[in-house]
Amino acid sequence: MNVSILGGGAWGTTLAQTLTDNGNLVVIRDINKEFVEKINVEHVHPFFGMSIPSSIRATLDLKETLDFSDVVVLCVPTKAMRMVLKECNKELTKPTLFINVSKGIEPETSLRVSEIVEEEIDEKNLMGYVALSGPSHAEEVILRKATALVAASKNEALACKVQALFSNEKYMRVYTSDDVxxxxxxxxxxxxxxxxxxxxxxxxxxxxxxxxxxxxxxxxxxxxxxxxxxxxxxxxxxxxxxxxxxxxxxxxxxxxxxxxxxxxxxxxxxxxxxxxxxxxxxxxxxxxxxxxxxxxxxxxxxxxxxxxxxxxxxxxxxxxxxxxxxxxxxxxx
Ligand SMILES: NC(=O)c1ccc[n+]([C@@H]2O[C@H](COP(=O)([O-])OP(=O)(O)OC[C@H]3O[C@@H](n4cnc5c(N)ncnc54)[C@H](O)[C@@H]3O)[C@@H](O)[C@H]2O)c1
CATH class of the missing domain: 1.10.1040.10 (N-(1-d-carboxylethyl)-l-norvaline Dehydrogenase; domain 2)
Structure with missing residues (x-):
C-alpha cells in the first residue's frame, strides 16, 4: 500500500521505516529542506543519523504527497496541525484516511486533533480518522525494538486497517480501541x-x-x-x-x-x-x-x-x- 506522512521529524521518519518494513511505499512531506535532502540523498534519519530504507522518499510538495495515497499519517507538532490540515483540504481530491500520531492539544482552543480534523477537512475528503498512540520512543522504534501501540477509531474497520498496517511480528504490535x-x-x-x-x-x-x-x-x-x-x-x-x-x-x-x-x-x-x-x-x-x-x-x-x-x-x-x-x-x- 502507498502511505503519505506529513512531518518527517523524529517520529514521522521512524514510522516511515516501520511502514516500509511492512512492505508499504512511503512518501514523507516536510517543510525542512535539509531533512528532505537527508532522507532522499543520504538515506539517513534526519535526527538520529542512522540509515533508513532507500525506498523512503521525501518532498517539500504537499500536493505530490497527498496524491500519492489515500492514507495520510499526521506527524507535525499539534500547534501546526490546523494550518497543515487547512492546506490539505485545499489540495485533497479524494476521501482520505487520517492517522494522527501527534500527542498534543491545540494552543488557544484546547481541542484534540480529531476535533481539528472535523473542523478543517470537508466531509467529501474524509474517509475516517484513527488516533495511533502509546509508549514509543522513536529512538527505540528506529532500532526495531519491541513496541506496542493502540489504534483508536469510532470506525472499527478503520482501526483494524491501521492495526494491520503498522503491526509486524518482529517488533511492532498494535491493539485497537473505540475510545478516540x-x-x-x-x-x-x-x-x-x-x-x-x-x-x-x-x-x-x-x-x-x-x-x-x-x-x-x-x-x-x-x-x-x-x-x-x-x-x-x-x-x-x-x-x-x-x-x-x-x-x-x-x-x-x-x-x-x-x-x-x-x-x-x-x-x-x-x-x-x-x-x-x-x-x-x-x-x-x-x-x-x-x-x-x-x-x-x-x-x-x-x-x-x-x-x-x-x-x-x-x-x-x-x-x-x-x-x-x-x-x-x-x-x-
Ligand atoms: N519522537 C517520538 O518519540 C514520538 C513518539 C510518539 C509520538 N510523537 C509525537 O509526534 C509528534 C511529532 O513529534 P516528533 O518527535 O516527530 O517532532 P519533531 O519536532 O522531531 O518533528 C516534527 C516535524 O514536523 C515538521 N513540521 C513542522 N511544521 C510543519 C508543517 N507545517 N508542515 C509539514 N511539516 C512540518 C518539522 O519540520 C519536523 O520535521 C509530536 O506530537 C509528538 O508528541 C513523538
Missing amino acids: IGVEAGGAMKNAIAIVSGVASGMGLGENARAMLITRGIKEILSIVLALGGKMETVYGLSGIGDLIVTASSLNSRNFQCGLKIGRGMTVEEAMGSIVQSVEGVRAIHAGHEIGIKYNLELPIIDEAFKVVEGKLSAKEALHNLLSRSLKTEKYW
Missing part, C-alpha cells in the same frame, strides 16, 4: 505529568517524589479523560499509563528533559528553546488547567504546574502547596 477521546486526551496529558516528573528530578527530589507525582498524576489524567467523555480502561492502557511510564522517567523523553531543566532553574522559554524537537507538555499543562476550570475538576498537580510554567510560583513553592493540602483518603474515582 481517551487515547487522544490521555496521550496529551501524560506529557504534562512528564514535565512535572522532570521538574521534581531537576529540583533534586528523589524517586519517592517522582512516584508520588506520577501516581497522583494518573488520577488527574483520569479525571480529565472522564470529563471529556473518554473511558477509564483507556487511561489504564497503552496510551495512558503505558505512555506515562515511558515518558515520565526517561531522558529520552523531551518533556521529561524540559521539566528537568525547569527544575534546575531554567525558565520555561529557556528550557523549551534548548530542545530541538517539539515539546508538547507545557501546552498540555495549560490545557489541563483550562479543562479543570471548565469541568470543575480537582487537579492539584496540574494547577500547581500551571503556576510554575506561568512563572507565578517557583517549583519549590508549588511542592510546598501540594504537600500542605488537607489530608485525604486515597481515591481514584
